[in-house]
Amino acid sequence: MKKTYVLDTNVLLHDPQAIFRFEDNDLVIPITVIEEIDRFKKDMNEKGRNARQISRILDGFRATSKLIEGVPLEKGGVLKVQLYTEATMKGLPPELQVDRGDNRILAVALELKKTCSCPVIFVTKDTNLRIKADAVGLAAADYESDKVSIDDLYSGTAEVELSKDEVDRFYGQGYLPLEGDFYPNQCITLVEAGNPSHTAIGRYNHSMGRVNPLIKVPKEGLWGIHPRNREQQFAFSLLLDENIQLVTLVGKAGTGKTLLAIAAGLTMVADQGQFSRLLVSRPVFPMGRDLGFLPGDVEEKLAPWMQPIFDNVELLLGAVEERGGKHKRGYKELVDMGILEIEPLTYIRGRSIPKQYMIVDEAQNLTPHEVKTIITRAGEGTKIVLTGDPYQIDNPYVDASSNGLTYTVEKFKGQALAGHVTLTKGERSSLAELAANLL
Template sequence: MTKKGKIASGSKKIFVLDTSVILYDHDAINNFHEHDVAIPIQVLEELDNFKSGNDTRNFEARSFIRLIDQLSRQQLISNWVKLKSENLGMFKVILNEAQLKINAEEVFGKGKTDHKILNAALGLKEENPGKKVVLVSKDICLRLKAKALNLFAEDYETGKIKNVDELYAGKTELTNFPEAIIEEVKKQRFLDATDSGILPRTGNHFYVLKHKRKVANVFYNQSLNTISAVSTDQVFKIKPKNIEQAFAIHALLDPEIKLVSIQGNAGTGKTLLALASALEQRKKFRQIFVTRPIVSLSNKDIGFLPGDAKSKTDPFMAPIWDNLRFIKDQFVGDAKMLEKIDELIATEKIAIAPLAFIRGRTLAKIFFIIDEAQNLTPHEVKTIISRAGEHTKIVFTGDIYQIDTPYLDAESNGLSYLIENAKNHPLYAHITLQKGERSELANLANELL
């Protein structure tokens, strides 16, 4: 029997979730196995403030509210309620009513919702001395405050990758490779990989094969078990400046690859290559969608900005328009092509809009580019891919080390999650771009500052 005040090893725990966890994953309460899950009543109040709008967090808030409504039915959620799945624990909403031995509002100050959430968890800890109570939050500062008050706290781990430094890069360099194979690859369009010296893989992959001064850049197709030479030809007048860019273009142009991710620092050419490849294949798709999530400065909603919807969002989409202008500049003197690009924009054959503006649309026969994908949650990446219709290609680009969304980091963002979990799928290809090609000055910033 467990003594009062002692926590039994291996016993059921109680996890207290704050608002940041729900806005990251509305289904979070179902991800704690047999353990019990609770939310402070202040979380419901904060979610009520988030339920209106088209942003990711608004959808997560509404989805969670519906989930709890379905769970409660005729029951009072101020009492413990059984979660739907048989192997899950109980759920309740915590009311802050009891007098506490340790009061977060007295320690850190009154009136702040975070401190009331801390008190809810502290109250639950006092009520359940035989159970380990853990506050779960994406907010680092809140976790530190909890630990300072002798309350266990941890990050929400679902969707996080284990080691970002070992994240799949999409390519491998093989030295001292058989010279005969390198020569054969250059002669034949496709080569059976069985006897090539390349070990079988569970996913598509790029290789740089080297033998002294001889080099072959190849793509390994997992479904066909073949290797083929990767071209360094230009695409829509954009020529790859390094082999990684050539690998990216190969994946973007391959009709058998339906899902592509390109990760890299600013200036490596991610968005430009994706847009040029889309324009090169414009006749194969009904429409080209280019989008990015809107992350406002100081985390204020764009509704505070003056003007209509277009004028509010145009500044956020400016980098995409800049890339399109750069492509147009390559056709100076070609009036016919310049007119064609303008026509594609005017007829919305190319549509550039914030991600929130295209929610719910069917993505059939569309070349869909999602820029700044590191600012998406894993759940949103999954939702986007699940909307893909027939003959659609989806491309995610971003830099996992340049995140603007609160509570996301290099390990928990949607782009990292996609790279880690899709790397072995035959419809997927990924490449990490290392070398900046914007300018030497831009490279200085990436390397030294």
């Protein structure tokens, strides 16, 4: 049955293309939503850009027909802007008759339900507003076009039971043809049936239909760092492969996501010269209450946000020194040498980034559209690594299922130029591992 969807402001600010994603159903945008979008249009951030984009889309529809009467959509539905009157507010309970934007939008949706012959569904990303809508008898739903079930998220790994002869053949000839439904660059553990201790690990080559050995880490490690578990071996193999242009690493705190990515990046930039520079970035989101405006120049302002990156680089430099390397150099020396650059994601739009090893840390705080903006900046010869923990999100507008990191994992799992590993074992310390599991 055809339905009528009433869209909240946050849906359009989250995805300006949302009005094209409801198939042949009718859409209603309350006039209050247009007012709220107008307040965001001058913001110099993702929300402001989305506000300007949806305004242009609606203005394009206005040029073809009157929005108040309804504009036909390409897939068969009708888009309409619904006016608000004081009479509509009287349909709400007394507690909700306060003149606020949310209540106005709710009142329009409730009035529409009384007059519309088809089911009316109110769509909003605001949890509390969905609760209010349900309380007044409205069907309410989240906008889920970009949601990925975190429980069903692609892990990037698989185990396959084989005979002893097949496992031995993999060791002997250096590869093994493997039948089955596997994704490109999926990390495979070959296990002898009946003898779980006899195993081999490799990576699936989709074009050849076989498992190949992992790229091995040198005995001295990568800047003093050695893989401590099987998943970290998988991660290093993806990070060190210049043919894989996009790597996503997902895992809880302390699993080594950022450290492995930086160690591999420094190896391929400083030691092997395969990339011109290591560019490390992260979104600027505080954990908890913000400290407000910080004094100083750009570098001083960014220091608190980028300190986790500095810590990882200093750890790698310290590891090199402990193993008989040259004198300990701070991260600033690497910056001065042009090997390393650390910057926020704020100014990345419009740039082209060629032949660089780019790491985006804490990518779970990005929206799918922001991740698209970042990946489309990649120039010829650039490798992008996204790391993050979907369960530690500071951005109030995304959650574990709708963030840009998990969205990218799911969309790229079938692509030959991408690879993914979910890290589960914490290696930071026994205390950090215990906290990650218990708290």
